[in-house]
Amino acid sequence: MTRIFNFAAGPSAMPLPVLEQAASEMTDWHGVGYSILEMSHRSKEFMGIYGETVEMLRELYGIPEEYEVMFVQGGGHLQFAMIPLNFAVGGIGNYAVDGVWSRKAFNEAQKIGEAAEVACTELRAPRQDELAVTDGAAYLYYCSNETVNGIRYWYRPEVNVPLIADMSSDFLSQPVDISKYGLIFAGAQKNFGPAGLTVVIARKDLLGRAESTTPTMLDYQTYANFESMYNTPPTFAIYISHLVCKWLLAEGGVKEMERRSILKSQKIYDAIDNSDGFYYNNIEKRSRSRMNVVFNLKNEELNQLFIEEALQKGLANIKGHRIVGGMRASLYNAVSVEAAEALADYMKAFAERHS
Ligand SMILES: Cc1ncc(COP(=O)(O)O)c(C=O)c1O
Structure with a gap:
């Protein structure tokens, strides 16, 4: 076997023990006689994997009970749309822009509702004193790590509106006090698992505020009501993320x-x-x-x-x-x-x- 050092930005390197375990279970998962790829998402085996993945995520981040953990498809880009659709109703989405991904999120929010750029910096994250939210702000959105530009927030912004963060590229790489956030999301394909899965962790009381015309699959409440299984979830991606969580816990979290x-x-x-x-x-x-x-x-x-x-x-x-x-x-x-x-x-x- 020849494995080289892989510095890809995402999809990116996976822990070798995870790949090895997945390979060894590929044709017969735990003696059931078929693979995860061939298993119903409603089977007790898969529901077990799903439940444990959520539990391990809760343990890794210390996620409080008041928060929903959801698995969504459509990547970070769909989150750029879902966030204003669910949270900017009757308010203004506030955006701190310091790189490619926060810029894209802001552009998308402008298409959907009212959005304001409260800070715009290059080659650095904005400072706390630059983050003055507007009147009628529904939330403050920022990207904790700008993958393309190589910029991170060295602090957690403090604002008196729900804080929303794109943590796609620094997910599970450091402790995060989830209780300070309204919502965080992360595309799995960097630190969590395969592409095709997005994790959303959101305060339960903020859900259910989307307009009644919001398509079912774009309303976070659907994911909360149906344990992310209103439609068929990306089962294989969830299974791999389950193995990643186990690996993370074994390595020290x-x-x-x-x-x-x-x-x-x-x-x-x-x-x-x-x-x-x-x-x-x-x-x-x-x-x-x-x-x-x-x-x-x-x-x-x-x-x-x-x-x-x-x-x-x-x-x-x-x-x-x-x-x-x-x-x-x-x-x-x-x-x-x-x-x-x-x-x-x-x-x-x-x-x-x-x-
Ligand atoms: C920080 C960040 N946000 C959002 C995205 C977009 O994610 P996706 O390609 O899953 O839509 C990326 C992709 O690399 C990213 O690095």
Whole structure:
């Protein structure tokens, strides 16, 4: 078996024990004689997997009883629409924009109802004093980690309206006090499981406020009423996420993931900052993402060679997003400290050879 270090931004690296267990159970799940892929979502076996996944998520984040855990399809993009459809009724969706994904969410909200951009920053997350919500604000929306731009909030915004966060790319990577949020959501395909599954954790008393004309599948209340099984849920994706949750708990949970991400990202940022300008990262230091380290080579002509030689060394998918160019190393939970070390060593050696 040859597995190389995978720094993809999502879908991205999965824990090897999860892949191995899924492979071993692929044709016969726990002796039932068929696979998860062939199992009814209403079977007691699958309901068991579903229930345990929710329970493990509750344990990992300490999710209070007053919060619903829902599994939705349609990715982060559908959340951009569902949030204003469910929460901006009669109010104004307030958005803090600091990168590609919060910009897209704001644009979508403007199509649906009233939306206001309360902050707009580049190369950094807005500060708390820049987040003044408007009169009639229904919520404040922000993206805790901008995957493309490599920007994170180093703090949790405090506002007197429900706080809504896109945590797609830093989900389960650090402790989060869920009780301070109205809703958080995350596409699974970075830190939780396969693409096709989106987790939504929302305060129960905020649900059920959508207009009566809202399509059934776009109303969070439907998911709450039917345990996310009004329609057929993405069963295989939920099953894999179940294995990921087990792995996370065995590894020490979100506190341990936070410790590792600080360590991993520091290795790459050190390689950048100690390169005498060979590499650079323009993000304000406290806003630097721990999940997606974005950097550039001063000499852009070396970009292609940098990517090719990295791959030869078993370091894959470090090309930056097409919108910002340069490089991006995504350091999600399944990316080991060893992988980050290998990339940092390669960066140092490459800079020495080409300086
Ligand atoms: C932070 C963030 N939000 C939203 C999205 C969009 O997710 P999806 O492609 O699942 O719609 C992404 C995708 O990478 C993301 O990184």
